[in-house]
Amino acid sequence: MRALLTRDLMLAFRAGGGFGLGLAFFLIVTVLVPFGVGPNSELLSRIAPGILWLGALLACLLSLDRLLALDWEDGTLDLLATSPLPLEAALSIKALAHWITTGLPLVLAAPVLGILLNLPTPGYTWLVLSLLLGTPALSVIGTFGAALTVGVKRGGLLMSLLVLPLYVPTLIFGAEAARRGATGMDTTTSLLMLAGITAGVIAIMPFASAAALRVNLR
Amino acid sequence: MRALLTRDLMLAFRAGGGFGLGLAFFLIVTVLVPFGVGPNSELLSRIAPGILWLGALLACLLSLDRLLALDWEDGTLDLLATSPLPLEAALSIKALAHWITTGLPLVLAAPVLGILLNLPTPGYTWLVLSLLLGTPALSVIGTFGAALTVGVKRGGLLMSLLVLPLYVPTLIFGAEAARRGATGMDTTTSLLMLAGITAGVIAIMPFASAAALRVNLR
Amino acid sequence: MTLTIRDLCVARGGVPILEGLSFSLAPGQALILRGPNGAGKTTLLRTLAGLQPPLSGQIDGAEEQIAYSGHSDGLKSMLSVTENLTFWADVFGQRDIAPAIAAFSLEGLKDRLAGTLSAGQKRRLGLARMLVTGRPIWVMDEPTVSLDVDAVAQFAKAVQGHLHAGGAALIATHIDLHLEADMLDVTPYRAALDLRAGASDEAFL
Amino acid sequence: MTLTIRDLCVARGGVPILEGLSFSLAPGQALILRGPNGAGKTTLLRTLAGLQPPLSGQIDGAEEQIAYSGHSDGLKSMLSVTENLTFWADVFGQRDIAPAIAAFSLEGLKDRLAGTLSAGQKRRLGLARMLVTGRPIWVMDEPTVSLDVDAVAQFAKAVQGHLHAGGAALIATHIDLHLEADMLDVTPYRAALDLRAGASDEAFL
Amino acid sequence: MMPDLGKYADAVLSAYGVSILLIMLLVIITLRKGRAARAALEAVETRSKKNG
Amino acid sequence: MSLTEDTPTPKRPSGFWSYANPVKFLGLSERILPAFWGLAAVSLIVGLIWGFFFTPDDFRQGSTVKIIYLHVPSALMAINAWFMMLVASLIWIVRRHHVSALAAKAAAPVGVVMTLIALFTGAVWGQPMWGTWWAWDPRLTSFLILFLFYLGYIALWEAIEDPDTAADLTSVLCLVGSVFAVLSRYAVNFWNQGLHQGASLSLDKEENVADVFYIPLLVCIAGFVFLFLALVLYRTGTEIRLRRARALQAREART
Numbered sequence A, B: 001m002r003a004l005l006t007r008d009l010m011l012a013f014r015a016g017g018g019f020g021l022g023l024a025f026f027l028i029v030t031v032l033v034p035f036g037v038g039p040n041s042e043l044l045s046r047i048a049p050g051i052l053w054l055g056a057l058l059a060c061l062l063s064l065d066r067l068l069a070l071d072w073e074d075g076t077l078d079l080l081a082t083s084p085l086p087l088e089a090a091l092s093i094k095a096l097a098h099w100i101t102t103g104l105p106l107v108l109a110a111p112v113l114g115i116l117l118n119l120p121t122p123g124y125t126w127l128v129l130s131l132l133l134g135t136p137a138l139s140v141i142g143t144f145g146a147a148l149t150v151g152v153k154r155g156g157l158l159m160s161l162l163v164l165p166l167y168v169p170t171l172i173f174g175a176e177a178a179r180r181g182a183t184g185m186d187t188t189t190s191l192l193m194l195a196g197i198t199a200g201v202i203a204i205m206p207f208a209s210a211a212a213l214r215v216n217l218r
Numbered sequence C, D: 001m002t003l004t005i006r007d008l009c010v011a012r013g014g015v016p017i018l019e020g021l022s023f024s025l026a027p028g029q030a031l032i033l034r035g036p037n038g039a040g041k042t043t044l045l046r047t048l049a050g051l052q053p054p055l056s057g058q059i060d061g062a063e064e065q066i067a068y069s070g071h072s073d074g075l076k077s078m079l080s081v082t083e084n085l086t087f088w089a090d091v092f093g094q095r096d097i098a099p100a101i102a103a104f105s106l107e108g109l110k111d112r113l114a115g116t117l118s119a120g121q122k123r124r125l126g127l128a129r130m131l132v133t134g135r136p137i138w139v140m141d142e143p144t145v146s147l148d149v150d151a152v153a154q155f156a157k158a159v160q161g162h163l164h165a166g167g168a169a170l171i172a173t174h175i176d177l178h179l180e181a182d183m184l185d186v187t188p189y190r191a192a193l194d195l196r197a198g199a200s201d202e203a204f205l
Numbered sequence E: 001m002m003p004d005l006g007k008y009a010d011a012v013l014s015a016y017g018v019s020i021l022l023i024m025l026l027v028i029i030t031l032r033k034g035r036a037a038r039a040a041l042e043a044v045e046t047r048s049k050k051n052g
Numbered sequence F: 001m002s003l004t005e006d007t008p009t010p011k012r013p014s015g016f017w018s019y020a021n022p023v024k025f026l027g028l029s030e031r032i033l034p035a036f037w038g039l040a041a042v043s044l045i046v047g048l049i050w051g052f053f054f055t056p057d058d059f060r061q062g063s064t065v066k067i068i069y070l071h072v073p074s075a076l077m078a079i080n081a082w083f084m085m086l087v088a089s090l091i092w093i094v095r096r097h098h099v100s101a102l103a104a105k106a107a108a109p110v111g112v113v114m115t116l117i118a119l120f121t122g123a124v125w126g127q128p129m130w131g132t133w134w135a136w137d138p139r140l141t142s143f144l145i146l147f148l149f150y151l152g153y154i155a156l157w158e159a160i161e162d163p164d165t166a167a168d169l170t171s172v173l174c175l176v177g178s179v180f181a182v183l184s185r186y187a188v189n190f191w192n193q194g195l196h197q198g199a200s201l202s203l204d205k206e207e208n209v210a211d212v213f214y215i216p217l218l219v220c221i222a223g224f225v226f227l228f229l230a231l232v233l234y235r236t237g238t239e240i241r242l243r244r245a246r247a248l249q250a251r252e253a254r255t
């Protein structure tokens, strides 16, 4: 188990491994939004919590692509499936590695990008908190999507398509919490729901992912 | 030349070829925005032109991934480079195929998605026109990014990072035209600038792309 | 632990490929699978390794016993030779990678990134992986692809060593490995066209 | 048109691999490249095909004359066998793919998607591609990988036919092809360690 | 000694602080990487000289 | 340093281009680096202390003018670093001198840090002046885009293993990126008219800031220039050593 985690982290940090790229994408999406909707700062600050959550979600989504596909292509998954490690555990570890290399940096970067979009001052804490609670769910759900589409060559876009609807509940509660926080309203309910989703998903999803992967390996 | 175009189109339409995935992504991003920023329709209609342009841009970007990487992996690019077809021509054709399978559907779908975001009535014509003028530039610039990163395994995210800043001028003029059109202002200048960028990029970028690809094939 | 196959039928893409296969593989024994291209060797080996379910028939003694090596090697081009091997050793709960390195004379390439190896060198690394699994039954699909004559000999020696230590090996190949081993030609087991039982298409026929 | 190589030095990853190579390949001639794993055969062939520049030395008569086939086949798994071949024929300005299909007995597989072929069948399709290029010089890197005995014989026959028609072939391989051909072992041309001329790392040594 | 920065003290001090910190970090990382490279090169050089 | 001993001297160009030889370059940089470090330290310390402690407050901006001593020099260097990378990339493409490519690689992280400092000091300055940390003013926006170009450039260097391939690709990116950076500047100007200061360092006396601010500012700019040169020279040396170690190792591996 440890071996897999360290290997995944090592690969992520090696040249071309993609660490920090999710972050960069997050940054770029946030930067592009004003070019799209115009430089009006009052408008920007109103949409800021939503856009930041969306940006984090997209950045997460894009990096899912390399979660399993690389290991599939070079035959590692075949070999892992015949190894003593249960596939459920292997996939949970891969999701954890994904969160460490992608989700966590996004959480840490969000406040800085909040400045770019004129996020109202009370919003920062809630934004970070909601992302911290929500991003693990994104990684775990994403692993499921990756397992479903791993056989499809360049399944990246197809995977996005499958995963995005699954991300909707997380996005709704997460963005709701951030938005309410930014306007000084009560956030308890949304945060609780968010935490519930994350906990449930971590407990159950690995089984679905492993089942999907087994079918694909066949 | 024709052979390459038909093959690329044929592959795109085959199962798993990715036709329509860009479109689906566009749809989903547009649908997710209200979940992120909240269901206020006046707010949505203000940001609609920008969000639609952004969505189209992201959808385009994501599909770039398979523009060259698949041909690289299975050795097709090696063989194409040793064929009588000049690499510049091959890349232009591939960009064209990308536009036909991705850009064009986005242009056609944009008005429908405009309804979802309450795009003001005068905006539709200008949105379609600006996308029609702008998306070819997105495909051509994207081909350059794909050529740069084709050697990098799963370079998708890296490519996004390289390509997005290159998309900025196109996005600015395109979204500006759409926004001005939606509020009934004059759009001539932005559309002219947009057309200028597209023309310039089509004329010059293939050489840069071919140079980058040659280096990568080395 | 003997691997026993009884009346096995395997399929690919919903089409039965081989049927009526029965054989067993005892410790110390090697079995070479032969058959022309497209005969179904790869399909059979993947089924035995547990990567796909058989259409019908029984496989006994395979659980957690098999180390599989397929057409691709599962190497990470951005990890060095040592790092690649260490990773697989860890996954299979083994420690020592030195014998594997020595068996395929990878000493000189130890610190090189796997991505910079030549085709044959990559293959040698892929084969060395079998030695760090600690599993008794080796199931290998065309292991000698891209190998030069010396490397093929090294490979034969490694297999021999594995057999002497009580292991078993099932190898699909088109070339002669100079191994003392039984031969199994899969051609006669080719599934009859009208075979229906169990194929996933069967319900529609 | 004769391919002439004079005092060639090729490099990979900035390191000179082979130096001082000189040979020529006349129409009707075949040359088999030999050498242990990692000797530099692939590197040499890619250089001749124009995919990478030589460090030094001259290559004459290669321009637009060479059809290259490497470790991978450039097949699209979602296109059928016919579609794959037709595409390459078009790119090289040829029309007729029937002889290529016949030469590697792909008739039965014509309408199958390339992705559903077995390893050897894929390879046969990859080799058939050489026949539709219409190029006189075939440069092939381990063409017989995964092929069974019959297919190897078919391949030898195709090469022979190409030679008779005035073509030439340069083939890197580890096995015996039963072709009448000259042999070139690249081992003696291994670049000396202190070779400096032109290597991209040279400036740093 | 300390100049009176008035109500903008936070802004000015943080600007100076962060900038100087960033420059220091850059210099330190540069120097450390430089040292490591020197050491690595020296190691390789002595080894390759020993082996002829 | 045993670099010079075992290296033969084949046909080498003389004059300026002779420093394109890594070994000769290392020799040169070894000699002039101490001077650059010294000059950088002295002018930075003098300039910043002068600016921070011994300049008056501006009547409008209060003590925040002091930020100018960091903001303007770093902004200048951020742009000039990219410009230097562009020139170095061109030299690599045309003449294929390794030092040039490595110098471009070495300059990029310095450029990023300069960009970050400019952005940060600007943001901190903007809070009291414009009442906001960030505004989508053209100058600020194009700076942010420059930052993105830096990130992409560095990421591309990192992602590609073969140093010559990486040098070629990053050079092409630098060329194309420069064109698009200029294009973006115009686009952004068209998109939004800004709040930011105009050029105040111009020689036109009317427009200029008062001398009390001007002279320490010049000292600081000189300090940043020297710091940049010292860092880039040193880092180029580091890159050269790494390349040499790599080359020797590769040679070793083949025995």
Ligand code: HEM
Binding pocket: F068, F071, F072, F075, F076, F079, F118, F119, F120, F121, F122, F123, F124, F125, F126, F127, F129, F130, F133, F134, F139, F140, F143, F144, F196, F197, F198, F199, F200, F201, F202
């Ligand atoms: C995040 C915010 C900011 C950024 C990214 C930024 C960026 C820049 C840039 C790129 C330059 C040009 C350097 C040159 O080309 O010479 C510059 C100069 C300057 N900035 Fe800012 N700036 C920011 C905020 C501010 C603020 C808030 C002020 C003061 C109210 C300010 C005052 C100046 C001054 C006085 C100059 C010198 C103008 C000149 O000599 O050209 N900046 N800044």
Ligand SMILES: Nc1ncnc2c1ncn2[C@@H]1O[C@H](COP(=O)(O)OP(=O)(O)OP(=O)(O)O)[C@@H](O)[C@H]1O
Binding pocket: C012, C013, C014, C015, C017, C035, C036, C037, C038, C039, C040, C041, C042, C043, C044, D115, D116, D117, D118, D119, D120, D121, D146
């Ligand atoms: N989706 C499919 N539909 C129909 N037939 C298929 C499909 N996929 C594979 N096949 C066929 O199944 C057969 C078995 O393939 P397999 O890869 O097992 O052969 P193999 O013995 O390993 O051959 P090789 O020696 O060439 O590797 C082949 O004839 C192949 O064409």
Ligand SMILES: Nc1ncnc2c1ncn2[C@@H]1O[C@H](COP(=O)(O)OP(=O)(O)OP(=O)(O)O)[C@@H](O)[C@H]1O
Binding pocket: C115, C116, C117, C118, C119, C120, C121, C146, D012, D013, D014, D015, D017, D035, D036, D037, D038, D039, D040, D041, D042, D043, D044, F250
């Ligand atoms: N980046 C690199 N750095 C150093 N050496 C390298 C690099 N890339 C490849 N090599 C070495 O170059 C040599 C030539 O490789 P090449 O692929 O040409 O060999 P080959 O003769 O085709 O071998 P095979 O028969 O195994 O395919 C190998 O020894 C390989 O390890």
Ligand SMILES: [Mg+2]
Binding pocket: C041, C042, C043, C141, D118, D119, D120
């Ligand atoms: Mg097979």
Ligand SMILES: [Mg+2]
Binding pocket: C118, C119, C120, D041, D042, D043, D141
């Ligand atoms: Mg080879």
